[in-house]
Amino acid sequence: MDYQVIQIDRHTWRIEEPGVRFFLLEGAERALLIDSGMQVRNAREIAEGLTALPVSLLVTHGDRDHVGSNEEFPVFYMHPAEASNYYNTQGKTGEFLPVWDGETLDLGGRSLEIIALPGHTPGSIAVLDRNARILIGGDLVQDGQIFMFGVQREMHAYIHSLAKLEGYRGAFDWVYPSHGSFPVSPDLIPALREAAERVLRGEVPGTESEMHGRKIMRYDVGVAAFLGEA
Numbered sequence: 371m372d373y374q375v376i377q378i379d380r381h382t383w384r385i386e387e388p389g390v391r392f393f394l395l396e397g398a399e400r401a402l403l404i405d406s407g408m409q410v411r412n413a414r415e416i417a418e419g420l421t422a423l424p425v426s427l428l429v430t431h432g433d434r435d436h437v438g439s440n441e442e443f444p445v446f447y448m449h450p451a452e453a454s455n456y457y458n459t460q461g462k463t464g465e466f467l468p469v470w471d472g473e474t475l476d477l478g479g480r481s482l483e484i485i486a487l488p489g490h491t492p493g494s495i496a497v498l499d500r501n502a503r504i505l506i507g508g509d510l511v512q513d514g515q516i517f518m519f520g521v522q523r524e525m526h527a528y529i530h531s532l533a534k535l536e537g538y539r540g541a542f543d544w545v546y547p548s549h550g551s552f553p554v555s556p557d558l559i560p561a562l563r564e565a566a567e568r569v570l571r572g573e574v575p576g577t578e579s580e581m582h583g584r585k586i587m588r589y590d591v592g593v594a595a596f597l598g599e600a
Contacts, residue, residue, distance in 0.1 A: 371409045375416065378546075381480070382502070383420055385413070390435045390548055393506055394420055395499070397477025401425045404497060404506055405548065406439035413439035428469065430508030431494040432456030433517075436548065440464055447475070449486055452493025455522045469495065487535060489528025490516065498541060504553075505542040511535070511559055514550030518598045519586050525570050525598070532563035550594070558593060565591035569598070 381396040392405035406413040427446035448466040471486035497506040544553040576587035585600040
């Protein structure tokens with residue numbers, strides 16, 4: 371499977387697959403893989419080829435394009451609100467260790483703060499590295515296609531999560547998204563919130579489309595595209 375490893379800085383990498391990216395962050399004592407890819411089935415092997423430190427896994431959410439290599443890890447970190455999506459909707463297996471809103475994972479001199487951001491999925495999270503001034507945002511903040519169709523998605527919650535994230539604006543300079551352009555500016559966050567509010571109010575005309583064999587509505591809002599229920 372084609373993929374590309376790109377080193378962002380001395381202790382941070384992004385792994386690019388067609389359609390999705392995931393990340394490896396290294397501290398002084400251990401490394402953290404954030405998501406495990408879609409089509410690759412050897413994300414742990416890829417990560418261990420980049421660092422000599424023990425590698426743990428954290429998933430931003432349980433959609434299939436983020437958990438492709440989860441079986442390589444006997445346990446992984448995930449927000450408990452994501453369990454239904456992961457086990458029931460996606461049919462995945464494995465044991466997870468819970469991470470909660472505001473909790474910090476310490477990699478040894480590199481602390482990562484968990485921010486719970488429901489909406490795209492119930493247990494979606496972002497990871498804030500205050501010292502590096504970066505936010506790894508999962509699918510919430512991106513300029514590509516944001517999936518908002520299916521029983522796990524909810525636009526009202528998504529809007530509240532974006533508003534919550536605006537409160538962290540002074541803590542990071544860049545957002546590292548899982549899809550679309552890399553990196554993106556935090557200025558995208560209020561723009562997405564305002565656009566989502568317009569979609570919810572019915573002010574954005576949608577066009578019929580198809581995704582994964584089901585009819586959906588596509589709402590192009592300039593900064594991104596929301597894919598919603600038909």
